[in-house]
Amino acid sequence: MPCGRAGQGDCQTCHVVQLVSGVNAWLVGILSIVATIMFVIAGFRLVTSNGNPSVLQDAKSMIINVAIGFVIVLSAWLLLDLFMKSLLSDSEQGLGPWNEIACVDQPVARTDPDTLDITREQNVSTCTTAATCDTLVQQCQDRPGGAETITGSPGNFQVTCAFTGSSGSGGGGSVTPGGRGEAQCAADNTNCSVELLQSLGLTETQANIMSCVAVTENSGGSVGCSGTGPCGTFQITQTNWGIYTNGSGSDHPDCSAANFGGSISAAQNNGPCNARVMTSMVRDSGYQPWTGANTNPNDSVPDGPWNPYARGCVNTHGNAGDSTRRGF
């Protein structure tokens, strides 16, 4: 089974089915070889019978029996395949491949970062201008598991930064629920309203979270690029755009750059396309593309989340048991 070893994922029930399927394919292959050999033997006997009627009859019987046996084997294979295809509804493969079973990683239940047993420390800093406060916020986000809370009034803000202490291990940062990361797109915003996102296939929780993420990514607007590749309502990168729109086999070929005069930015900045690609990304990767670790060393917050406030959106609008929280 392709699981359980170094570099492979954990074993799932699906892998047992994959094993049976593999054995089935192996047996069909072996039996094909055996049938071929039998045909050759029968043919040889036919040729070397020298007109002996009993040998001729034996050879003919052998050919017919092998043919019948082989047809039975192939029919069983086809029947099994037909049965499985009638049970599985997500196959979009058409007539083939017949016997390939792809095991997809199952969602892993994840502990709410707020409940992780880690040592948290905090410090409080004061700032008077937006620029200084932004710097403090950024410094906080740079710390392991850093999450800031801003209180005070104009001219006298306090930035409280909670972060993972030296004895802690890992843990995701989060924006304190009740703080920022709450605003969602307005109901009349056809780029990212909760209702619209649900109509595209997101669950109610996912739609609530992603409507909030859209506000932090691009203010809920349809047009806008960051300058490093991401554009549109959900600031989807060009790499992800290519994955979900390039080629007729992709999820959204009508959203490829080719349909927008060859401009990938124009395609990304099309509101309906951006929302649809986002929906596919959430289906495949949860919120990871927005909440996951930023591995770009040139980014303003390297090793922090791509969008710190996306985590706030998940904490504020999501459920602790939501399996799509993966990616923190």
Add this chain to the structure above:
Amino acid sequence: MKKILYILIILLIVVIAAIVYLNTVRDSDSQTNNDWTTFPESSGEIPDSKSATFEIKGETGLIEVRNFFSDPLTRNDPVNDGHYQLGTYIDPYSPLPSDEPYYIEYIASTQYFNISLLAVPVDESRMEAEQFLLNHLDLTEDQICNINYRVTVPARVSLLHAGQSLGFSFCPNAVAL
């Protein structure tokens, strides 16, 4: 023996026919599923170009505004039907970040104004957007507080103010900057 052979051949033909049929049905199903929701991009309330004013819905009733569609600073969004950019213009074909202080997107089908503040200091950007709307929609501060709108800041512009609904500075419940 021949009978068995005939039965097997018939069985094989039935199986192949069934597979072809099932795949045909599935293809048509998947095509139906791929018909994504059509977005409500109706023509909305776009007034005649000769009209000096028109009415939009507000929180407390209809509000008469200047016909900003005939304003040279109102431009069609070329990649989003029924969306208009007011005041400043961001070229959707360009991958470069905008250097404009704000971006006002009007969605005609729902008569909604989405305002993004794109430059720091955020308070100055908000003031510029407010002034533009007050002048070009020809509204008072009280009236403009009742239009269907939202003012927010993307995280890439300001981590301090991202994710908040800021409101116009002079409206009730506005966030002080």
